[in-house]
Amino acid sequence: MLDSFKGLTGYEKSEFKEIWETAIFVVDTNVLLNFYKYTSKEATQSLLKILKSLKKSDRLWVPYQVALEYFFNYESNMSKQKEGYLFLGDELLKLKNDAEKTLKRTQSSYPYININKFKFYIEQLTQLNSKLDQILNVELDKLPDTENIKNEIKDLLEGIIGDPYDQTEIDRIESEGKDRYKYDIPPGFRDKGNKKKEGYRIYGNFRYQQIYGDLILWNQMIDNVKDSPHPKPMIFITEEKKEDWWVKDGKNNIKKAHPLLVQEFINKTNQKFVMYRTERFVQYAKTYLNIDITEEQVINVTKDVESVRTLEQNNNFKDSKEYPVRINVEEYIQNFFGSNNRRSKLIDFLPDEKTEEFYTKLGETGNTKDLYIWCLQQSYVNINRRIKGLLKRFEHYYPEEAALYYKRLKPFFNQKAALPNIKLLKNIETIEEMLDTEDSLEY
Template structure:
């Protein structure tokens, strides 16, 4: 009756690992593209391959579907990181050149030619930089190979999709569950997941994606001719999957363990990547050394830090730049935005709902400001190109490299517009001085 709070004995955990069907979340699959070590990808993939060979690995249809919706955006994340590093460092040469030109323009008596050695040294360093970048990129796991390995892994072990009728019922139940913070998935109501996705013969609201996965795991345990407990591996860290103590994960959410047992008469447990690998060595005799397990742990910790920082950084950037975004909204749009913000300040709302409504208001403002921001940026590029073709080309390249994500796009455009204006002012000043 209270297994969610009491947990399992060591013997029950051992028995669970001996008999359970293993299920991996979408984020586990996507993370394969984020590892920087070929050894780490091989270690984790080998464990999953062995589980598949033993007929102990299963993928809910919803997990696979979300993977196919998201994997292409993540295939080249590691390459993009090194390319960004190279691009930003190489900007030092152009910045130094601008400084020399600016000083020459404002103080023509200074012989800036004597400082050209600084530019030449940067050029030499750029050559060494490119060599090092090429080595690092060469050592990265091959994203195309990872894609093929995952396709092979998933082949034949993906569950059947739900009908639209089943999904409609889950979403209806989800509204009631989320209202009372019943896991899993209720934390997603504070995220920007109100949109729908359509594929094949059904449509689902992204808000209920986790709940669909949960129901598919329950059905798997209930309908199997030979019922099995389930061990779920996920990188999700929210409180609708885990119980936390002072922000740290303590154990799987007790409600999940109890509900699974009530509905299936089977045990349920969860691990994140590093815990899964360590226990796979202990209970499955996986051919992974402690050193390899440690490497996976370091890799996954780095990925977590990057993801957490990215989420935190974007939230803060959006809050800081909302006044600038407002400059690109019409008077009517501003009124709507302020109404949305006022609704989020309703004292009767709980903090979670209030934060969600405020986040929705900011995202709405970002989406509506984006077309005007892009037009402004393009107009400035045209003007800059008329003053300096090389600078205009660089600005156009910056624009072409922007992500499709509307929020990140807005932030980058807001960051880039002052830089272009600065370049325009500089070249206009140079032209006036020349005249």
């Protein structure tokens, strides 16, 4: 009879030991995507080591819903780490460019002022920029290789992904979800009113409204245990933080899994259900799974997870009504080409044989972001040719500065990916502006 109250009373210590010895482990999409956001190679490998060990012992399973959301979202997360460092570097490097422009404009507008005594400012910023490049390169080198992470996760998922639901089952879950969400029955009810999840995800032979994604996942986890010839407890590892998964204290700290989830799982499967966030899972894995992981590795994972959470918490605050809306990564490319001048230049960089294809695509699609990405991929040869030609001209005025630019931009040469070519385009704009200033002064 007491099992009817496990959602409220929780488990005994002896029960936790038994659960860890027998449970099937499930990872959420956000745990997989976070691999691309970690800045420590040690943290990445430590967590992968645990998951690989669980897979080897046939104790790791991934619901179809988790895999589907992962494959829909992994590409947009692969460059998260580099984007942060590159954004920081670009913004700091602007200081020197802005200072140079100020001195030149002052010299042009007020020729009777002696600006030579203020050139020390530029010289010191040049030295700082050189040091900045060195530090950025070191930090970028320390980042985990996202291509390797992609391949490792692909190998990890191979053979352990569950089957999808057919459309009839999804329709049933969505119909049930409307009633559940009406009474705040977890999981997923916190997605009500989330405009980002009002749309539908369509793939293969089914579609579902994204506000019911968590509920579909929950049903798949229950069915996996309920339909198994040898049912086992389940341990779910997730970075979810909403109240439709957890109970929180008055300070918004997570206390325990939502009791309705725990009890529903027990009632429908006759098996226990436990939920952890990443760092707690790693801590207990060290204790219960006898995996060779040091305390330092546990600390590294904890630090990386907390850093990701802090960043996302700040971004969530920026997205709230109290803060101006943040430009997210998906909107970055579209915003960069917000001006007619930039769009025209991008088209000018297209190879002649691709221009007609561009206008055909323009008439067929309303997704301009994807069209800009296509243009960047097709134009990389001409973009590279332009930036290298500008650097040769720039070398005439500032040889040392041109060498620094070349060193900084060299990793982005000859890449078809969109973001490296946007970086080159931004520097094309900067160098063109500086050359225009120099040419006008010479004239």
